[in-house]
Amino acid sequence: MSIRLGAIADDYTGASDLANTLTKAGLRTVQTIGVPAPDLVLSDVDAVVVALKSRSIPAADAVAQSQAARDWLKRQGARHILFKICSTFDSTDAGNIGQVLDALRGDLGPEAGQWPVLVTPAFPETGRTVYFGNLFVNGVPLNESPLKDHPLNPMTDSSLVRVLARQSQAGVALVDLATVVQGAEAVRARLGALAQAGTGAAIADAVFERDLETLGLVALEAPLSVGASGLGLGLARALVAQGVSGGSDAATGAPVAGAVAAIAGSCSAATLEQIARAEAIMPVLRLDPEQLVTAPDAAIVAALDWARPKLEGTPVLIAASGTPDQVAALQARYGREASGHAIEQASARLAEGLVEAGVRRLIVAGGETSGACVDRLGLAAFAIGREIAAGVPLLRTVDHAPAMLLALKSGNFGGPDFFAAAVAAMQP
Ligand SMILES: Nc1ncnc2c1ncn2[C@@H]1O[C@H](COP(=O)(O)OP(=O)(O)O)[C@@H](O)[C@H]1O
Numbered sequence: 001m002s003i004r005l006g007a008i009a010d011d012y013t014g015a016s017d018l019a020n021t022l023t024k025a026g027l028r029t030v031q032t033i034g035v036p037a038p039d040l041v042l043s044d045v046d047a048v049v050v051a052l053k054s055r056s057i058p059a060a061d062a063v064a065q066s067q068a069a070r071d072w073l074k075r076q077g078a079r080h081i082l083f084k085i086c087s088t089f090d091s092t093d094a095g096n097i098g099q100v101l102d103a104l105r106g107d108l109g110p111e112a113g114q115w116p117v118l119v120t121p122a123f124p125e126t127g128r129t130v131y132f133g134n135l136f137v138n139g140v141p142l143n144e145s146p147l148k149d150h151p152l153n154p155m156t157d158s159s160l161v162r163v164l165a166r167q168s169q170a171g172v173a174l175v176d177l178a179t180v181v182q183g184a185e186a187v188r189a190r191l192g193a194l195a196q197a198g199t200g201a202a203i204a205d206a207v208f209e210r211d212l213e214t215l216g217l218v219a220l221e222a223p224l225s226v227g228a229s230g231l232g233l234g235l236a237r238a239l240v241a242q243g244v245s246g247g248s249d250a251a252t253g254a255p256v257a258g259a260v261a262a263i264a265g266s267c268s269a270a271t272l273e274q275i276a277r278a279e280a281i282m283p284v285l286r287l288d289p290e291q292l293v294t295a296p297d298a299a300i301v302a303a304l305d306w307a308r309p310k311l312e313g314t315p316v317l318i319a320a321s322g323t324p325d326q327v328a329a330l331q332a333r334y335g336r337e338a339s340g341h342a343i344e345q346a347s348a349r350l351a352e353g354l355v356e357a358g359v360r361r362l363i364v365a366g367g368e369t370s371g372a373c374v375d376r377l378g379l380a381a382f383a384i385g386r387e388i389a390a391g392v393p394l395l396r397t398v399d400h401a402p403a404m405l406l407a408l409k410s411g412n413f414g415g416p417d418f419f420a421a422a423v424a425a426m427q428p
């Protein structure tokens with residue numbers, strides 16, 4: 001069967017966030033891990049989100065993987081492709097949002113000139129709004145928010161027109177809120193004028209969901225857009241209004257028993273608070289991040305020895321996460337990429353060890369961390385279950401024995417009691 005919407009997500013938590021939004025809006029949605037094998041059978045599916053781990057890899061690799069995902073989605077019939085980026089625009093001047101946008105747009109050939117690509121990370125449900133091209137996180141300019149201290153993509157400029165212009169050759173302009181609130185016709189007119197001027201990409205302001213509905217309607221008329229779950233919401237609502245699906249239920253299935261464990265690799269302010277709160281309800285092991293870099297084998301053996309005897313009686317949480325000062329100190333000693341990569345790989349090996357020890361319900365906090373864990377576990381696709389917190393659905397493995405439930409949490413998402421909520425949502 002033909003799908004109507006294809007999405008390429010640049011990380012796994014972002015993919016499940018988008019899949020959650022599309023499902024809630026009424027599209028029957030599947031999340032795949034990477035470009036699916038040719039034998040994956042899709043039936044009764046309106047939207048597919050291909051999850052890549054391409055946010056913090058060399059731009060050329062991100063481009064190649066995104067093009068492969070786009071080609072697969074188009075073969076499934078997708079007429080519109082959403083490149084799902086982070087609602088906090090996580091990227092560096094080296095990429096990868098602009099470079100992937102340029103490549104996907106370039107592949108459109110002469111058609112590209114008609115369509116400046118709409119770009120907006122706005123996601124009001126989680127406090128991300130864009131005004132005059134500036135991104136606000138819960139009312140705080142991006143460069144003053146906790147994202148300024150992100151271990152891999154510190155965001156130090158809230159002007160997305162400037163940020164994207166440093167990454168893209170497309171020529172970047174703004175569709176301002178005054179235009180968006182006038183409705184779809186005004187946005188079309190603005191994009192038409194930008195196309196005439198040779199502009200290839202437009203950051204679109206959006207503060208409320210109705211702004212994203214307008215943008216989704218217009219974006220759907222073009223082959224490509226770039227945004228976070230808010231734009232996904234707009235696209236989904238436009239499709240549902242056109243009669244696509246309109247009756248999706250989150251996936252249910254046989255209860256999954258087996259031990260429950262959580263791994264945290266996000267160093268976001270939200271996750272640090274969630275870990276502290278989890279200490280009141282479950283055993284929490286705080287790993288020594290330096291040991292994870294210098295002597296990971298010993299650290300992993302010790303952590304699994306700590307966890308195994310507890311798993312039968314209680315969920316456990318194992319956290320590498322550190323404060324901005326601790327992260328900065330580790331990075332000064334071992335380098336940003338090397339320490340991030342080493343800790344991700346150690347987290348992935350812990351996930352594998354926990355599953356070998358009987359864990360069937362796994363919570364992971366952190367996008368890159370989730371990517372590393374899911375890859376190590378060899379999971380291919382997820383059905384989308386009920387929402388645990390805004391942007392975080394319960395995931396059920398597809399075609400995987402034994403069946404597992406997962407929650408892949410973006411570092412920034414979830415309330416202070418997220419771990420308790422996730423454990424409760426996984427109860428049979
Ligand atoms: N204590 C630490 N010091 C330095 N880096 C860390 C530490 N703990 C985790 N990391 C790394 O920080 C990065 C967090 O990124 P990610 O998992 O994507 O979280 P988020 O969802 O908050 O962006 C990962 O590369 C992870 O390995």
Ligand SMILES: O=C(O)[C@@H](O)C(=O)COP(=O)(O)O
Pocket residue numbers: 011013014015017018085086087088228229366367368391409410411412
């Ligand atoms: O759009 C968002 O904020 C999320 O879907 C997302 O992409 C989060 O990324 P991480 O914080 O790296 O998990």
